[in-house]
Amino acid sequence: MVVFSIKVRGSQSAEELVSVLALYLKGPSNIISLNASQLEFLTSPVQSKKSMGKERADSNSALKIRASTAKIVELDENGESLEIDDEVQEKASTQDHELKLDPSHYWIIAFNTTWSGPCRYFEAVMARCSINYERKDVHFAKIDMDMFLEGDSIAERFGISLAATTIDLPTLILFKNGKPLKRLPLKLQTKVGGEVLGKVGWDRSEGSVVSAFELAKLGTGKESTHKEDIMEHHEASVQSQTQEEEGLYSKTTSAMGTQSAPCVSTTPDTPVSTSGGETAPSTASESASETDDPSSQAKYTKNVQEEEPGSAEGGTTAVPPPTLNGEPGSQLVNMVGDKSVRSDISLRVLQQLYLPDQSNAYRKLNHEDMTLSYFHSPSFPAVRAITNHERKRILVTGGAGFVGSHLVDRLMLMGHEVIVLDNFFTGNKRNVQHWMGHPHFELIRHDVVDPFMIEVDQIYHLACPASPPHYQYNPIKTVKTSVMGTINMLGLAKRTKARFLLTSTSEVYGDPEEHPQKETYWGHVNPIGPRACYDEGKRVAETLTYSYMHQDEVDVRVARIFNTFGPRMNENDGRVVSNFIMQALRGDELTIYGDGQQTRSFQYIHDLVDGLILLMNKNYKDPVNLGNPEEYTIREFAEMIRSEINANVDIMSLPPTEDDPQRRRPDIGRAKRHLGWAPKFSVHQGIRETVQYFKNNKMEQSWYAT
Numbered sequence: 001m002v003v004f005s006i007k008v009r010g011s012q013s014a015e016e017l018v019s020v021l022a023l024y025l026k027g028p029s030n031i032i033s034l035n036a037s038q039l040e041f042l043t044s045p046v047q048s049k050k051s052m053g054k055e056r057a058d059s060n061s062a063l064k065i066r067a068s069t070a071k072i073v074e075l076d077e078n079g080e081s082l083e084i085d086d087e088v089q090e091k092a093s094t095q096d097h098e099l100k101l102d103p104s105h106y107w108i109i110a111f112n113t114t115w116s117g118p119c120r121y122f123e124a125v126m127a128r129c130s131i132n133y134e135r136k137d138v139h140f141a142k143i144d145m146d147m148f149l150e151g152d153s154i155a156e157r158f159g160i161s162l163a164a165t166t167i168d169l170p171t172l173i174l175f176k177n178g179k180p181l182k183r184l185p186l187k188l189q190t191k192v193g194g195e196v197l198g199k200v201g202w203d204r205s206e207g208s209v210v211s212a213f214e215l216a217k218l219g220t221g222k223e224s225t226h227k228e229d230i231m232e233h234h235e236a237s238v239q240s241q242t243q244e245e246e247g248l249y250s251k252t253t254s255a256m257g258t259q260s261a262p263c264v265s266t267t268p269d270t271p272v273s274t275s276g277g278e279t280a281p282s283t284a285s286e287s288a289s290e291t292d293d294p295s296s297q298a299k300y301t302k303n304v305q306e307e308e309p310g311s312a313e314g315g316t317t318a319v320p321p322p323t324l325n326g327e328p329g330s331q332l333v334n335m336v337g338d339k340s341v342r343s344d345i346s347l348r349v350l351q352q353l354y355l356p357d358q359s360n361a362y363r364k365l366n367h368e369d370m371t372l373s374y375f376h377s378p379s380f381p382a383v384r385a386i387t388n389h390e391r392k393r394i395l396v397t398g399g400a401g402f403v404g405s406h407l408v409d410r411l412m413l414m415g416h417e418v419i420v421l422d423n424f425f426t427g428n429k430r431n432v433q434h435w436m437g438h439p440h441f442e443l444i445r446h447d448v449v450d451p452f453m454i455e456v457d458q459i460y461h462l463a464c465p466a467s468p469p470h471y472q473y474n475p476i477k478t479v480k481t482s483v484m485g486t487i488n489m490l491g492l493a494k495r496t497k498a499r500f501l502l503t504s505t506s507e508v509y510g511d512p513e514e515h516p517q518k519e520t521y522w523g524h525v526n527p528i529g530p531r532a533c534y535d536e537g538k539r540v541a542e543t544l545t546y547s548y549m550h551q552d553e554v555d556v557r558v559a560r561i562f563n564t565f566g567p568r569m570n571e572n573d574g575r576v577v578s579n580f581i582m583q584a585l586r587g588d589e590l591t592i593y594g595d596g597q598q599t600r601s602f603q604y605i606h607d608l609v610d611g612l613i614l615l616m617n618k619n620y621k622d623p624v625n626l627g628n629p630e631e632y633t634i635r636e637f638a639e640m641i642r643s644e645i646n647a648n649v650d651i652m653s654l655p656p657t658e659d660d661p662q663r664r665r666p667d668i669g670r671a672k673r674h675l676g677w678a679p680k681f682s683v684h685q686g687i688r689e690t691v692q693y694f695k696n697n698k699m700e701q702s703w704y705a706t
C-alpha cells in the first residue's frame with residue numbers, strides 16, 4: 001500500500017495531481033481530497049494495540065475521517081473514475097465515516113491546504129498504525145507543493161519508507177538541506193477524452209526524489225508498465241531545462257476524466273523565491289529585535305520597491321503574451337470575455353493574477369478608471385539565514401491584524417517559519433501580502449473559536465478585536481474569542497509543548513484606582529458594562545493561561561498591552577489615534593469624548609513588538625506591562641496631533657463613553673527588570689510615521705470606507 005499525502009493549494013490542483021498520479025500507479029486507487037479545516041476531525045486508532053483490545057485492534061486498517069467536505073474518488077484498474085453513489089458521496093461529505101485501508105489499493109490523500117499540519121498529523125497517524133499493527137506494506141510519498149525539506153517528516157522519524165518530493169506547480173523545485181537546488185519544469189499533459197490523460201515526470205537523479213513510478217514498485221513489488229513514459233519524460237525534462245534557462249516553459253493541465261478543452265499557455269520563468277532578489281533594489285534596513293541571543297541584533301536588509309508601479313498596462317511588462325498551442329508566432333489572444341455582459345477584459349490584466357511579474361508586492365487603486373491593481377514581486381525582503389535548529393515554527397493568531405502583522409514581519413525577518421491564523425474580522429490580508437508565497441510563511445483563514453491543530457514551537461496568541469467599537473460590535477463573539485480561542489490555543493500548546501504567549505491588555509485594570517498601574521494591581525472592572533466583554537474576556541484568558549500552566553505545565557507568558565499605535569491601523573478602527581489623524585487629514589473637527597481630561601499613554605508599534613519577542617524568549621512567566629509611560633490627557637493629545645499635521649481644525653466635545661477608564665499609565669518596572677525592555681520611540685516620532693502612512697493610504701482607504 002502506498003499512501004500519498006499531498007499538500008497543495010486549491011482543490012482543483014489537488015485533484016489534477018492525484019488524478020495524474022493515479023494514472024501512473026495503474027491500479028485501483030482511492031483518492032480523498034481533504035480541506036485543512038478537517039484536520040481536527042481526522043482520527044485513527046493510534047492507541048497501542050494493548051490499550052485498544054482486540055476489537056479495536058482489528059479495525060487497524062480503518063481511517064476515521066469526520067469530513068465535512070471530503071470528496072472521495074475511486075478509480076478502477078485503468079485509472080478510470082468509478083461512479084460513486086450519490087448517497088455515499090453525500091454521506092462522505094456530511095458525516096463521519098470510516099475508510100477501510102484496503103492494502104490492495106493505493107491511498108492518495110490530497111490535503112487541500114497551504115498548511116502542513118494535516119499532512120504531518122496524517123503521517124503520524126499512519127506511521128503509528130503501521131508500527132502498531134506491523135503493517136510493513138505502508139509506504140509514504142509526500143508531495144508538498146510549497147516546500148518539503150528532506151528529513152523533515154514524522155514518517156521518516158518513524159522509520160517508514162519515505163519519498164520526499166517537492167513540487168511547485170508548474171515547476172518542480174528540488175531542495176537539499178533546505179536550499180533550492182534547481183527548478184525543473186513539471187509537465188502535466190492531457191489529451192481530451194484520450195487514452196493517455198496525464199504525464200508527470202521529474203528528474204530522479206538527485207536521489208532524494210522518488211517517482212510515483214518507483215513508489216508503485218515499493219507498494220506492490222510489481223514493475224510499472226510506465227517505465228518508458230517516465231524515461232521519456234525524464235529526457236524531455238532535461239531538454240526543457242535549457243528552455244527554462246531561456247525563460248520559458250509550458251504547462252498544460254486538465255482535470256482527469258472530464259471533457260475539458262486543453263488549455264495551453266506560455267508563462268515566464270521566475271527565479272526560485274529565496275532571500276534577496278536581483279530585481280528589487282535594496283533601499284531600507286530594519287534592525288533586528290532583541291532576544292536573549294545578542295548575536296541576533298543584526299541588521300536586516302529589506303527589499304523595498306522604489307519604483308511606483310504603473311497602471312495595469314505599465315506594471316507588467318515582464319509578462320510575455322500567450323502563445324496558442326505553445327507555438328510562437330501563432331495568433332495571439334489578448335482579450336477575453338464579452339462586452340455585452342461587460343466581462344471583457346484584457347488577458348494581460350488577468351495574467352497579473354496568476355503570473356508573477358517583476359514588481360514588488362504592491363497594490364494601487366487607479367481613481368481615473370476605478371481599477372485596482374495588485375503587483376507581486378519575485379523577491380521577498382531578505383530574511384536572516386539561520387540553521388534549522390535555530391529556526392522556530394511560530395504560530396501567530398491574529399497575525400493579519402495591526403499588531404500581529406508587525407510581529408509577523410519581525411519574526412520572518414528573524415528567519416523563523418511563521419504561520420498566521422486570522423479570521424479577517426479586523427485583520428486584513430493586505431497587511432501580510434508581502435510575505436505571501438514566501439517558503440517560511442503560511443496564512444490560514446481560521447477562527448480561533450474553532451479548534452486548530454498544528455505542530456509549532458511557539459504560539460503568540462493575539463486574535464481578538466481590540467478597538468472598543470469593534471469588540472463591542474458583537475460582545476458575545478468577543479467573549480467567545482477570548483475564552484474559547486484561548487482554550488483552543490492553550491490546548492494546542494499543551495499537546496505540542498509549544499511556548500504560549502497571551503496578549504492581554506491594560507483593560508484588565510478597568511477604570512483603575514491605582515496609578516500608574518503595576519502588574520500586581522487587581523483592577524477595577526465593571527463586569528456587566530459595555531467594555532466587559534473585552535475586559536472580562538481577557539481576564540478569563542489570563543486565568544485560563546495560568547490554570548494551564550499550573551495544572552498542565554504549559555509554558556506561558558502574558559503581556560498586558562497598553563495603548564499602541566502605528567502604521568496598518570485601520571483608519572476606521574475607532575481608536576483615538578487613527579480617529580484624530582484621519583480627522584485632521586480630512587480637515588474635520590477632532591472628536592473628544594467627554595471633557596478630554598482622561599489620560600492615556602501611547603506606545604509605538606515597534607516598541608511593543610520588541611517587548612513581545614523579548615517576553616516570549618525570556619524566562620519570565622508572570623504578567624508584564626508593555627506600554628510607554630509618556631502620559632497625555634486626550635485633549636493634549638488632540639492638540640499634539642493637530643500641530644503635527646499642521647491642520648487648521650477645531651476640537652469638539654462629544655458625550656463621554658460609558659465606563660471609559662479615566663487614567664491609564666503603565667508601570668514598566670517589571671519589564672525593565674526582567675526583560676531589559678523600555679520603549680525607544682518617542683510618541684512624536686511614532687506619530688510622524690503613522691501620519692505618513694495614513695497620508696500615503698488616504699485616497700485608497702477613503703474609497704474602501706465608502
Ligand SMILES: O=C(O)[C@H]1O[C@H](OP(=O)(O)OP(=O)(O)OC[C@H]2O[C@@H](n3ccc(=O)[nH]c3=O)[C@H](O)[C@@H]2O)[C@H](O)[C@@H](O)[C@@H]1O
Pocket residue numbers: 466467468505506507534561562563564565574575576577579580591592593594598600634657660661
Ligand atoms: O489602543 C489600544 O491599544 C487600546 O485601545 C483600547 O483602549 P482605549 O484606551 O479605550 O482606546 P481608544 O478607543 O483609543 O480611546 C482612548 C481614549 O480616547 C478617547 N477617544 C477615542 C476616540 C475619539 O475619537 N475620541 C476620544 O476622545 C476615548 O474615550 C478614550 O478615553 C482597547 O480597549 C485596548 O485593548 C487597546 O489596547
